[in-house]
Amino acid sequence: MRPNIVTEAGLPTRVSQWWEGIPFLTSAIVIICGVIYLVCLLTGYDSFEEICFWPLAVIHKFQVYRIYTSVIFHGSLLHVMFNMLALVPLGSELERLMGSVxxxxxxxxxxxxxxxxxxxxxxLVAHNPFHPSQYLMNECAIGFSGILFSLIVIETSLSGAQSRSIFGLFNVPAKWYPWILLVIFQVLMSNVSLLGHLCGILSGFAC
Structure with a gap:
């Protein structure tokens, strides 16, 4: 009598099954952002000041296209990978709840x-009467993380969860979850846009 041989699916199979489980819109965003980064890498394009969200250029030159180009471009491989890996579970959950459209x-x-x-x-920071500063007007923000912070707020609200896990290390009250993530990313990661992430949280609450 021959024994039953049970084999595990190989890595390519598991990756394929994982990818097939991602809804249309979420997977489309991952592909678009990934392809854009790959094209930038292969062509040597690094003039991100042309497409980032630069408040001074938006206001003075009316370059409103930056609202969307700044979202789909990323500055490094780690940047695009981190954002897209964060988007997959978050976007998939919301897309199943809301629908793609x-x-x-x-x-x-x-x-x-x-x-x-x-x-x-x-x-307001640049024109306040107490201590005006042009720093934020000249900040060049890029990447999908602002929208990710908005989606975190929305998904947390829709889930009805009372607490959330911070990287599997400890739990925090759900209402503080996006704010704690904001502080952690600002402390641990250099060259991130505090204002971009903050506005993402505020937009999420507004939505």
């Missing part, structure tokens, strides 16, 4: 509201 509509609105809040805060 509604989630796309919300993401478009989030990009606009994030940009509006970003411009408003940068302008």
């Amino acid at each position: 509604r989630l796309l509509y919300i993401m478009i609105l989030l990009a606009i509201s994030n940009a509006f809040l970003h411009l408003l805060i940068a302008f």
